[in-house]
Amino acid sequence: MHAQNLINIIADELPNLNKSESKVAKVILADPDGATQSSIAALAKAAEVSEPSVNRFCKRFNAAGFPDFKLKLAKALVSGVRFVNRNVDPDDEVSSYTPKIFDATINNLAMVRDKISHTRVNQVVDKLIQAKRIYFFGVGASGSVARDAENKFFRFNLPVSFHDDVLMQRMLASTGSTGDVFFFISHTGRTKEVVEIAEIARANGSTVIGLTAPDSPLARVSSVTLDVDVPENTDEYMPMTSRIVHLVILDVLATGVTLRRGPDFLPHLEKIKNSLKPTRYPRTN
Amino acid sequence: MHAQNLINIIADELPNLNKSESKVAKVILADPDGATQSSIAALAKAAEVSEPSVNRFCKRFNAAGFPDFKLKLAKALVSGVRFVNRNVDPDDEVSSYTPKIFDATINNLAMVRDKISHTRVNQVVDKLIQAKRIYFFGVGASGSVARDAENKFFRFNLPVSFHDDVLMQRMLASTGSTGDVFFFISHTGRTKEVVEIAEIARANGSTVIGLTAPDSPLARVSSVTLDVDVPENTDEYMPMTSRIVHLVILDVLATGVTLRRGPDFLPHLEKIKNSLKPTRYPRTN
DNA sequence: TAATTTACGTAAGTTTACTACATTATTAAG
DNA sequence: CTTAATAATGTAGTAAACTTACGTAAATTA
Numbered sequence: 001m002h003a004q005n006l007i008n009i010i011a012d013e014l015p016n017l018n019k020s021e022s023k024v025a026k027v028i029l030a031d032p033d034g035a036t037q038s039s040i041a042a043l044a045k046a047a048e049v050s051e052p053s054v055n056r057f058c059k060r061f062n063a064a065g066f067p068d069f070k071l072k073l074a075k076a077l078v079s080g081v082r083f084v085n086r087n088v089d090p091d092d093e094v095s096s097y098t099p100k101i102f103d104a105t106i107n108n109l110a111m112v113r114d115k116i117s118h119t120r121v122n123q124v125v126d127k128l129i130q131a132k133r134i135y136f137f138g139v140g141a142s143g144s145v146a147r148d149a150e151n152k153f154f155r156f157n158l159p160v161s162f163h164d165d166v167l168m169q170r171m172l173a174s175t176g177s178t179g180d181v182f183f184f185i186s187h188t189g190r191t192k193e194v195v196e197i198a199e200i201a202r203a204n205g206s207t208v209i210g211l212t213a214p215d216s217p218l219a220r221v222s223s224v225t226l227d228v229d230v231p232e233n234t235d236e237y238m239p240m241t242s243r244i245v246h247l248v249i250l251d252v253l254a255t256g257v258t259l260r261r262g263p264d265f266l267p268h269l270e271k272i273k274n275s276l277k278p279t280r281y282p283r284t285n
Numbered sequence: 286m287h288a289q290n291l292i293n294i295i296a297d298e299l300p301n302l303n304k305s306e307s308k309v310a311k312v313i314l315a316d317p318d319g320a321t322q323s324s325i326a327a328l329a330k331a332a333e334v335s336e337p338s339v340n341r342f343c344k345r346f347n348a349a350g351f352p353d354f355k356l357k358l359a360k361a362l363v364s365g366v367r368f369v370n371r372n373v374d375p376d377d378e379v380s381s382y383t384p385k386i387f388d389a390t391i392n393n394l395a396m397v398r399d400k401i402s403h404t405r406v407n408q409v410v411d412k413l414i415q416a417k418r419i420y421f422f423g424v425g426a427s428g429s430v431a432r433d434a435e436n437k438f439f440r441f442n443l444p445v446s447f448h449d450d451v452l453m454q455r456m457l458a459s460t461g462s463t464g465d466v467f468f469f470i471s472h473t474g475r476t477k478e479v480v481e482i483a484e485i486a487r488a489n490g491s492t493v494i495g496l497t498a499p500d501s502p503l504a505r506v507s508s509v510t511l512d513v514d515v516p517e518n519t520d521e522y523m524p525m526t527s528r529i530v531h532l533v534i535l536d537v538l539a540t541g542v543t544l545r546r547g548p549d550f551l552p553h554l555e556k557i558k559n560s561l562k563p564t565r566y567p568r569t570n
Numbered sequence: 571t572a573a574t575t576t577a578c579g580t581a582a583g584t585t586t587a588c589t590a591c592a593t594t595a596t597t598a599a600g
Numbered sequence: 601c602t603t604a605a606t607a608a609t610g611t612a613g614t615a616a617a618c619t620t621a622c623g624t625a626a627a628t629t630a
Contacts, residue, residue, distance in 0.1 A: 020610095065588070118379040217566050244532055303576085303577065335578065337580090
């Protein structure tokens, strides 16, 4: 279940509350923002109950007490408000659509941050660590993500490549074997071509990792799936943000691999970093 | 300026605070979440100041008092931007480093969201609208960003290409002329090769746009620069997040162009979207 | 060096929230 | 239909937390 908002929880629990508790609930639901700013006495009066009733109400919803409850309520309000009205309007100015696009991206990242399965991440890191070869596959926008992944993972001193060409992908998948990791990146997880290729790879005993939508055909074919459940972009003007989320997840995986490799591996990374120095103008300040 | 996050405001004001106020600020910034849960007495003790000092501190930041301040702080914390200790530790578990990486990315996005010049964005959208051709250039990690940009901008029905090969870039730049837009993407803005190519393009009368670090050599060569000032990654384990910021800025630009094109252009975008339908397994639910 | 302003803390006062206990309502059993 | 038991709610007292007023110390300026 989605990380429930305190306000929704209260609304859901309303029928299960006893008389004075439900009085309190109604007052809070009627004006949650006002509730965060009033004292326990004021709220008790507004709900026509005693102060301890309000206090008990708070504890019922897993708050330490009234102040803690107000804090939680305030937090719930923010995340609620933030999800509203973030669509780009046809007559938006730069100053409107710019923050909207940033906010939409940030929101999706925050959502995935809270939902992503750490177990799965760990499993994928395991697979990547054990891999003899890694292939990053993606088409269209996901091709760029795959390319970026290559750019990160080649640092680990193992054969890594990315491919955005489905014929190449198909041929490589057909020659794969145990120890090879095929890492598929796909927003929808329903591109037939991609799913087919994943099936081929899987049939050859290779490990198939899917960075894609949960319950999608690709997810079902994968050995391990990293679910990315960001809302489809219904708005014409709002760009697709799943690519960004994919990139960050790949960052997480790369960090996971680096940490597993241990501190002895750092000099190697340092060497790669330093190799670029002569290509750059030195900093003056 | 965009609605700034309270935590950022405090961090910004830090140099302007007097002794005891800054003591309070430091304690709050070190653990904002902890601050929301502590009493004024506890906070005063932690900061080694008197309670009224904490109270004055709160009022300085437009809070009615300490409880109100805590409320605002709590709200600031949820708004996606967490200001926790963001460095990845060598002995971090998945459950620690995963949110850290997300948070670092989110933080940088929020920072750029609030700092980016809308005038500049508008100027760049102007240039892109007027362009006869657009070239997206990037090398290394920025190559993926350039590739992604191509994937977005080809939709506008004008000649767009991306190149991650410096020789190709150099040749194309040398043949450029007025009306051509060369869009350079670079984290540091100091890669000699890239700067040289930008100079060549500029010399031919082409428009050069730089999505790069402010005051960098590349920024100085560009006709218009979009400054991306994200902190250098000093931490070995923390991935470079500027790519992500670049991608989002390109999203913003693409949206800007779409909006300028007006509603008559939407059917064209729709057509492109629909063209992919037959490649996908239909949704079952 | 004195005057003035600003910064900070002490102590008292006020509000706020919590706890223990008492009372009232509700339910179940005889 | 009582009566006992339990649950729900409120009262009153207390402890904690917050704010205010005021005084002293530090810093700044003339």
